[in-house]
Every structure is written in structure tokens, then in C-alpha cells.
Amino acid sequence: MTDLTKLKIAEARDALRKGDVTSVELTEACLSAIDKADALGAFVHKTPEVATRQAKSADDRIKAGGAPDLCGIPLGIKDLFCTKGVPSQAASAILNGFKPEYESTVTSQLFDAGAVMLGKLNMDEFAMGSSNETSTYGNAINPWRRGNDDTALTPGGSSGGSASAVAADLCLAATGTDTGGSIRQPAALTGITGIKPTYGRCSRWGIVAFASSLDQAGPMTKDVRDAAIMLEAMCGHDPKDSTSADLAVPNFEAMLTGDIKGKTIGIPREYRMDGMPDEIETLWSEGRRMLEDAGAVIKDISLPHTKYALPAYYVIAPAEASSNLARYDGVRYGHRAKLAQGDGITDMYEKTRAEGFGPEVQRRVMVGTYVLSAGFYDAYYNRARKVRTLIKKDFEDVFAEGVDAILTPATPSSAFELGKQHTDPVEMYLNDVFTVTVNLAGLPGISVPTGLDSQGLPLGLQLIGRPWEEGDLLNTAYALEQAAGFVAKPTQWW
């Protein structure tokens, strides 16, 4: 069998069971592709020994029969997940050398299902960024290019390494996390599928915390079916995360019928932004038509507080980050600054954090500190939480009117040039304009690749679902995927 790394999870699952391929062969093919792809900056810690050991035991398990779907499937793991004995540093210098003594719940569940870890994937530092440019490891690069132009493009962020690795067929799928769009935006910019489930679906235990009320893990895969298979393995109640939901996890794959007749799809008018490229506008109309052709009822809707989602997010997320990142003090793990004669403990904290955190992380921790400080807490933090209530209510209102899912663009543009958006942090924040509302409302959202722009770069559409109805959302995404027929792949240059 050739091109093993190009297999999707579902294809590999079936081939493994037929005995057409072994997990060891699949894993070796991926490890070899990874070794040739250092130019992409996707894998930042390779774990061939772990992978080979896991693949061998997966092969035994498959032979014995009754193995779970993910058994023997080689995956990449975002560096934000704590993996036992393997560097896990959230792409930050402050966690240099950190090797957790424990395994995150999500990766435990994946490994219990027999999945194989190929290594850890690049990301923005502490998941703070939309271009993977804030990583201590350096940039991850998008495997897609503008035609023959060799300008390096961003794979998006924060799960940029995950997106790049899946799009370049270095692994069959990868884990991501999404606080404001960090799964869906990079998925859209690299032509892959990414779903953020409802807040509380996946345990956050063992995932380095950025903004605890917004963070959710999810799969980044080559198609919707794979997303369904992998999401099911990642979900479930965990007593170690008090916000994880004690709800049954359905068989998401079994819900992929492609039948969306009679479903109501909302098109929110507030997502038509000034200055939005025509190509995005066109893609959105085409998506609307595809779902209509598939039998859905299209309804124009209003989500009136959309405009305030980004500013609310940039109060709430930094506030939570300033609190979560207080633990990086040079005492328990990671980096500690060299101290001068006579330096006290406060000097140690301040120097350690100045050396260990990159500029964007420092900026957000300080903004968070400011909005939580005495005298500003009500004006900023409480006001933002009230606006968040209104944003969630916007969605509740349209769902109450019978809307089943909402269709929006996933990103305001295709992949942009690395190094271009550094000057103004606020401009960078606008990348998440279509995705951030979903985190604030705790809803499931999925990005589906639906077309190419005039430069040959992938574009995605986002579908937003009702809380806890990922199965229904995945099915709508499946219908969109079938109608769009997106099969383009980047030309290998690395």
C-alpha cells in the first residue's frame, strides 16, 4: 500500500482490520514523513520510541479483535496537552524542560483507545495567537503556497502545528484546542476539518490552561467522518474536571447520514463585515446554496451583539489568563531566572516571568491584571461578563426560533504571510472575529474546507450548532462537505 500517511482515520481503521496494513507500518510511514518535514516546523518534539511501542501493542490488540476505532492510528498531539514523560511546554520558554509526571485526560482516553503518539505539535505560546508566530520553537509553516510563489504563509493559530501536520499528511489527525478559534481558524487556513465541541464535552484536566471558561479540546482531521470518530474518543465526563459534563457521548459517526432535509440553517447578517473580501462573501453564498440544495431551509437571522464579542473576549480571556499563568513563578517547574547577589523572592518571580514569557503572553497577562485590578473590575471584567450573557442570549433566541445550525465564514481571509501582522496586536485579534462568539457562548463549532481562493489557497466555512448536539452539527457539516467536494491538497515543497 502506497502513501500510507495520506490515509484518513476511517480508511486506516478499515485497512488495519483487513490486515492490509499494520499500525507499525503506518507509524513508520508517518515518522519518516515527519523527519522529511522539518521545514514546516510542525512537530517540535518527536516521540518515535513511544510511537513504535504503542503501534506494536495496537497491532496485537487489533489481531485479538474488538479493538476501538482509533486503535493503531498515528496522531500528533498539540504541545498544550500534558503527556507523561514527554516535553509539554505550551510552546513557552517558561516551561523549558518540563516533563509531566501525569497524562492529560484527553490523551489518556486516546491512548486507551489504542491511538499512537508521533510527537508534540507546535502552537502559539500558551495558545495566545492566531498565526503560530508567538511560539518559542519558531514558526509553524503552512504547507499551502500561493501558486509558485514561495512566500511562507501562516498555518493559523494557535493550533498551527496541528493544522500544518494534518494538511501535509505527516499524521492521520491531530489534537487541537480552541479558546477563541484556535482549532477552526487554522483548520480553515490549511484545508482541513476542525471541530470545537460544546464547552464541557472534553475534560480540560492536564491541558495547560489559558482561559478556563473558554478552552475546549477537539480533533483536527482530514474530513468530517474522521472528526466524528476522533471526537467521540476525546469526549466524556471526567471527575477531575468539575466543568466536564456528565452526559452520554453518542456514536457521532453513526449520525452521519448526510440527510439534512427540513433542517433550518441560519445566516447571521452581522457576520457580513465591512471590507470582507469578495471571495469570502462568494464562498458563504455558495455554502448557503449547497445546504439549500441538500434540502435545508435557509433563514436570515440576527445576532445583534456580535460586534462586541471580540472586545468582550479580550477582557475575559486575558483576565483568566493572568490568573491561570500566575503559577509560572520559577518554583515548581520550568524556567527559573539566574539571580543576582541579594535578589529576593520577588526578584525571582519578576525576572523569571520576564525571561520566560514572550511579548504577547506578557501583554495579555498584564491586560488581564489591569482589568481585574481594584477600581476597574466592574468597569471591564464585570461588564464583559454581562456582554457575554447577551451574546449567549442572541444564540439562544435564534435556536428557540427553530434554527438548527448557523452558517458563517470561518476566517476573514485565506492564509496570510508570516511576519505581516506583528505591529498591531488588535489587528491580529480580528482573525478570530467569526469564531470567538462560539467560545463565549460555549457552543459547538466546526470548520469545513469548502473552496480555494484565486491564489489557490483553501477557505473554510463554519457551522455553529446547538449545545450538546455535536452529532447533528457533524451531520450538517458532512452534507456541506459532500456538496463542496473539496479534495485539493498542497503540492509538496518541503
Next chain:
Amino acid sequence: MSIDIETAARVAKLARIRVEDDALPALAQEFSNILGFIEQLNEVDVEGVEPMVSVEPMRLKRRQDGVTDGGMQDKVLANAPDAREGFFAVPKVVE
């Protein structure tokens, strides 16, 4: 709202991040830009709106107040930059 250099220095101090004096003006400017962006929130009528506490209405699970874990001093200290005699070591805290 414009942030002055003194406020920037105070925030850096509160966040326990060392910022050298010559970097403060640029930092203050960045804060001002970001807060200017955030200030759009003042346009929203939030009268009578409850601040969100939990995005999905759910009651936190309760468990028995008992010891569930422990007895792993080695593992707890394994990643410490400086651990001695079973403790985390830090510079002198009390004179």
C-alpha cells in the same frame, strides 16, 4: 482611555513581570490601544443583565471531602528548578 507610564509600571509590578524603565512608554501605548478597543463595550446597554458565571447551566458535582491522592513527593518535586531535602527551594523570604 490612555494609560500613563506610572500605571503601566504598576500593572507590571502587580503581574510580577520585570519591565525595564525604557520599555515602559511603548508598553503604556500598547495598553492604551488595547483598552481603546475594549472600550466599545461601553456602548452596550447592560442594565439588569447578570454577569455570566457558567456558560452551560450546570451544577458542579460534589464529592466526599476525602483524600483522593497523595504520597508522591518525588513526582511533585521532579520538575522543580531547585528542590532540596524534599522541599522546593527559593531565595530567602524572611529576613
